[in-house]
Amino acid sequence: MRAKNLEWDAIKVDLFKAEQYDAKYLKLNPKGIVPTLVHDGKPIIESTLICEYLDDTFPVPRLIPSDPWQRSRMRLWSKMVDEGLFEGPLSVGIRTGRDWTDKAWTIGGQAELPLKGNIKLRPSGDLLFPEHAGMGYQLNGDAVIYLGQGGGLYGGGGAALVHPHGGDTDTGYNLLFGLSTAESQQTTKGFIEFRWTFINDETPFKTAIGFMHRL
Ligand SMILES: N[C@@H](CCC(=O)N[C@@H](CS)C(=O)NCC(=O)O)C(=O)O
DSSP states (O other): OTTTTOOOOOOOOOGGGTGGGSHHHHHHOTTOOSOEEEETTEEEESHHHHHHHHHHHSOSSOOSOSSHHHHHHHHHHHHHHHHHOOOSOOEEEEEEEEETTTTEEEEEEEEEEEOSTTEEEEEEEEEEEETTSOOEEEEEEEEEEESSSSSEEEEEEEEEEEEOTTSOOEEEEEEEEEEEOOOOTTSEEEEEEEEEEEBTTBOOEEEEEEEEEEO
């Protein structure tokens, strides 16, 4: 907009106060991300589409090259941004729960790395405290998909590495689903989760509660 000498009003959306999830903002940008351009009362979202919209609406000076080959080079760059940009900041959290099959209390931590859209990479680990045995641990590499923006139902799965007390380390698969609150003004959200690990013909079932904090 500066290159085109346009005048505009900047409205700050503080991501660290989770203002991108305010109902009013979500009406403009249902993905709950910045930036959003509002022109003539209509919202335009996605940086590359905003640039194209500005060039179509205010063609002087032209930013998109007129030469078709140059234009395809420009679109290659914007395609990379659209397809490859890491969306949003990292969250970390702690959780505690119960392994109902092995009768163990669990305490652990997890990180959440946003990938594309509502898909997040979710490495996690738990210490297991069975009632009649010593401490074991489980490490997980999961991916989850959120059905709502900011909070709501999510589900996913991934790989598990389980090391019971005094036993061999085994690998298996996780299936999980959970419910998370929307991020509060302090950028924390709570969650409750249900997990199954498929390992050596057994399927231990765990529940966990915890909270995540966006860094
Ligand atoms: N594809 C979007 C990506 C925008 C984006 O990733 N915005 C980040 C900040 S750079 C955001 O708003 N994150 C908020 C959040 O993840 O809660 C675009 O190009 O406009």
